[in-house]
Amino acid sequence: MAVVGELVGEVLLGQRLPRFLVEPAADRASVAAYRRLRHRVFVEGQGLFDRHDADKHDDDPRTVVLLARGVRDGDLLGGVRLGPVPAGPDIGWWQGGRLVTSPGLGIHGVGGALVRAACAHAEAAGVLRFEATVQARNERFFTRLGWRRVRPVTVAGAPHVLMRWPIGRIAALAAATKGPLGGLLAGMAPGGPGFVGDDGAPVPGSDLVAACDAILPSMVERDPEWAGWCSVLVNLNDLAAMGAEPVGLLDAVGARDAASARRVLDGLRRASAAYQVPVLGGHTQLGVPASLSVTALGRAARPVPGGGGRPGHRVRLTVDLGGGWRPGYTGRQWDSTSIRSTAELRAMLGAVKVAASSAAALAAGGTPAGCAGGTAAGCADGTPAGPAAATAAVAAAAAAAAVAAVAAVAAAKDVSMAGVAGTLGMLAEASGCAAVLDVAAVPRPAAATMGDWLTCFPGFGMLTAGGPPLPAGPATGAECGELVPGSGVRLRWPDGELTPAIEGPVTGIGPAAGPVSGMERER
Numbered sequence: 001m002a003v004v005g006e007l008v009g010e011v012l013l014g015q016r017l018p019r020f021l022v023e024p025a026a027d028r029a030s031v032a033a034y035r036r037l038r039h040r041v042f043v044e045g046q047g048l049f050d051r052h053d054a055d056k057h058d059d060d061p062r063t064v065v066l067l068a069r070g071v072r073d074g075d076l077l078g079g080v081r082l083g084p085v086p087a088g089p090d091i092g093w094w095q096g097g098r099l100v101t102s103p104g105l106g107i108h109g110v111g112g113a114l115v116r117a118a119c120a121h122a123e124a125a126g127v128l129r130f131e132a133t134v135q136a137r138n139e140r141f142f143t144r145l146g147w148r149r150v151r152p153v154t155v156a157g158a159p160h161v162l163m164r165w166p167i168g169r170i171a172a173l174a175a176a177t178k179g180p181l182g183g184l185l186a187g188m189a190p191g192g193p194g195f196v197g198d199d200g201a202p203v204p205g206s207d208l209v210a211a212c213d214a215i216l217p218s219m220v221e222r223d224p225e226w227a228g229w230c231s232v233l234v235n236l237n238d239l240a241a242m243g244a245e246p247v248g249l250l251d252a253v254g255a256r257d258a259a260s261a262r263r264v265l266d267g268l269r270r271a272s273a274a275y276q277v278p279v280l281g282g283h284t285q286l287g288v289p290a291s292l293s294v295t296a297l298g299r300a301a302r303p304v305p306g307g308g309g310r311p312g313h314r315v316r317l318t319v320d321l322g323g324g325w326r327p328g329y330t331g332r333q334w335d336s337t338s339i340r341s342t343a344e345l346r347a348m349l350g351a352v353k354v355a356a357s358s359a360a361a362l363a364a365g366g367t368p369a370g371c372a373g374g375t376a377a378g379c380a381d382g383t384p385a386g387p388a389a390a391t392a393a394v395a396a397a398a399a400a401a402a403v404a405a406v407a408a409v410a411a412a413k414d415v416s417m418a419g420v421a422g423t424l425g426m427l428a429e430a431s432g433c434a435a436v437l438d439v440a441a442v443p444r445p446a447a448a449t450m451g452d453w454l455t456c457f458p459g460f461g462m463l464t465a466g467g468p469p470l471p472a473g474p475a476t477g478a479e480c481g482e483l484v485p486g487s488g489v490r491l492r493w494p495d496g497e498l499t500p501a502i503e504g505p506v507t508g509i510g511p512a513a514g515p516v517s518g519m520e521r522e523r
Contacts, residue, residue, distance in 0.1 A: 019107055020077050022117040025065040034065055034079040034100075041100050048156045053098065057083060062090065066117050068101075068110050077102050080114045082122055082130075086494055091440050092450030093493055094122050096132040115145055119165050126331075126449020128439070128491060129499055130165040139163070170489070170501040173455050174422035182508020197430055197509040198306045199238035199414060200298070207299050208247075211238035214293040220264060221290040223328065228267025228292070233337055233459070235296035236275055236349055237414040241306065241462060243353040244298030246275070251282035254291035264292055274337075275345050304356050307430025307512030309411035309465030309483045315427075315435060317420060318470045318477035319461040320348065321445045331452040334445070336459035340474065347473025348460045352412045354471050355464075408467055415461030418506065421454045424463055424481065425489040425506040431465065432511035434486035437501070440494050441480035454501075 025031045035054070042053045057063050063083035070077055078101035084090045096118045101110045122130045131150070134142055136159040139149065143163075150162040181197070191198040200211035213234045220227040232249060239246050251268060255261035261284055272279050277296075309315075323336035337345060413427040421437060428435035437454075444453045460475060469477050481492070489502040 018071055020068050020070050020110060020113070022066055022068045022113050024121075025067050025079075030067060030076075031065050033076050034067060034081075037076060037079065037102060038098055038100050041103065042098075045103065048158055057081065057095075057097070060084070064121060066114060066121065068114055070107075075102075077105055077107060078110045078114055080118050082118050085131075089446075090449070091494075092126055092128040093439070094125070094127045094130050096122070096130065099132075099134075111141070112145060115142070122165070123167060123169065123451070126451030126453075128167055128169065128451050128454070128501075129493060129497075130167060132163050132165075133160045134163055135159075136161055164499075167451075169451055169455060170419065170421045171503065174418050174425060174502050174506045177416075177418045178422060178426065178507045182505070182510070185509060191512070193513050194307070195303065195305050196307070196512040197426070197507060198512065199241045200244065200296075200303070202242075202300070202303050207301050209239060209242050209244040209298045209300050209303055210295060211235050211298075212293065212295040213238065214291070217290050220292045224260060224263035224290075225267035225270075226326065228264045228269070229271040229338065231268055231292050231294040232271035232275060232277070232296075234416075235294050236277060237460065237462075239296050239298040240349040240352055241304070241412045241414040242298075242300055243302070243304040243356040243409075243412070244300035245353060246277045246349065247297045247299060248278050248280035249282075249297075250280055250295040252291070252293045253282070253284045254288040255284075255286055256288070256290065257286060260290065261286060264290075268294070274340075274342055275349070276342055300353070302356065304352055304409055304412045305430070305512060306411055306413040306427055307432070309427060309431035309433065311433050311483050311485045313410055313431075313465040313483045314479050315424065315437070315481035315483065316464045316467075316469065316477055316479050317415075317443055317461065318351065318464070318472045318475050319415070319420075319443050319458050320472075320475045321443060322474060323459060324445075324447060331449075332456050334448065334453075334456055334458045344473045347471070348462075348475050351470035351472035351475070352409060352462065352464070355409050355467055358468075409464045409470075410466035412462060412464045415458055415463060417457055419455035420458070420461060420463070421489055421491075421501050422506055423461075425502045427463055427465060428483055428489065429487065429505045429507060429510065430512040431483060433483045435481055435483055435489045436492050436498070437481040437489060438492050441478055443476045443478050443480070 025034060038053050042048045060083055063081055065079060065081045067079045068077040069075060080096060080099040082094055082096040085093045085095045099111065099114060119130065133153055133155050139161045147163040147165055150164050153160050153162050189196050191201045192204065195202055200209045202209050213231065215227045215231050231251065235249065236246055249272060253261055253264050255264060268279065320336035323334060323339050325331065326333040326335040411427055411431055413423055415423045418426065420442065424435045424437060439450060444450065462470060464470065465483055488500065488504050490498045491501050492498055
């Protein structure tokens with residue numbers, strides 16, 4: 001009857017039914033059966049191990065076992081295990097191993113299906129580095145499946161090869177969200193010298209800074225209140241990255257009817273009140289597809305650029321870990337802002353500005369009034385005028401400038417839809433260099449996998465190069481990387497290994513020309 005059922009199913013579906021399925025081990029008995037198969041193949045058959053092939057990964061509760069079973073009879077045909085490598089929190093570094101198939105199967109493709117299922121499971125679990133040590137004779141098999149050779153290793157006295165599965169999640173997001181910008185904006189130089197491609201644009205001849213963002217139409221249609229909130233959030237974050245004090249907002253809303261527009265404006269209104277930044281005006285159009293864009297205006301005497309970093313600058317991520325995934329956007333949007341008070345929101349918005357102002361004050365205090373040239377009237381503190389006083393004043397000014405340079409935030413960029421890694425790539429590109437991100441040092445909430453966290457929109461997240469920790473209220477900050485010569489972004493792991501996240505520029509806009517830091521921009 002089973003055979004008849006298979007034939008009927010194939011006729012109805014118009015294709016052959018699979019002869020086996022791969023799924024996670026459902027219970028201890030299934031795991032035990034997998035381990036017995038391993039013993040039969042690796043210990044008794046191949047002699048790779050003396051008495052058993054069990055190791056610490058078998059006892060790790062985080063280890064996942066995938067099994068291939070026959071569709072008709074449920075017989076175990078093979079299995080593979082995978083799980084995190086280092087002890088402690090899962091940082092997105094996993095290893096697969098103990099791939100085994102039952103001898104004399106007579107069924108083609110079980111091993112390849114197990115490997116592909118392991119890769120898919122790892123990527124779904126937010127893994128960014130997935131490796132396996134395979135017997136040297138199996139290197140070609142893994143290469144055909146898309147794996148890449150890393151280096152030869154020895155396991156149980158036998159030659160093996162360390163192979164790595166290429167995970168392009170970060171690069172794909174950066175390419176989709178930011179990749180076309182260089183070509184689209186060619187010849188426009190948005191932002192002006194020193195701020196090309198920046199989060200906001202200094203208005204020439206003034207201390208005004210303008211920022212503008214549009215919200216995805218699908219998000220406006222699906223979640224209008226949240227879209228309204230985010231339209232304020234993303235623009236104020238842009239101003240915050242430049243050290244600008246927000247002044248007001250302008251909105252442009254398109255909606256199919258008044259009820260839809262009202263829901264968008266309700267979210268915008270709530271965010272405006274929460275941040276204490278007024279809506280100065282705007283435009284509303286009914287009877288059209290959903291759309292929303294907001295312009296934010298702010299003031300900054302010396303805007304902090306996104307491209308002021310240089311090789312050697314340490315990178316710091318300051319991010320609000322409170323809140324959780326926005327319902328309907330798990331793995332993509334982290335909502336930390338809607339739970340915060342006005343005081344907390346404003347503390348985060350003002351963090352870069354406070355750091356920049358402190359550095360400016362240090363620089364301004366380096367030369368006592370009246371001492372620059374050693375005038376006959378003497379210095380303000382009573383020090384006699386003359387060559388000695390002038391020399392002392394110059395030395396003091398140089399010392400103050402050196403302290404200010406160390407204290408200054410050289411570059412800042414708020415984390416955008418390109419995620420932490422993609423935004424870091426944009427900061428590095430604008431600074432004319434590359435970046436290395438120390439994965440284990442990235443501040444991250446326990447509810448987010450590393451893959452999700454480095455590719456999501458985190459609510460409030462600020463990347464800075466150089467300078468001190470940001471005084472950002474409830475946000476958490478940590479040094480987690482550095483700028484280096486070259487281009488692109490690499491991930492650095494606890495074992496010192498570097499893996500590519502983004503190879504080459506993110507936007508194609510290129511380095512921001514002009515002053516290298518906000519401290520050097522004269523208004």
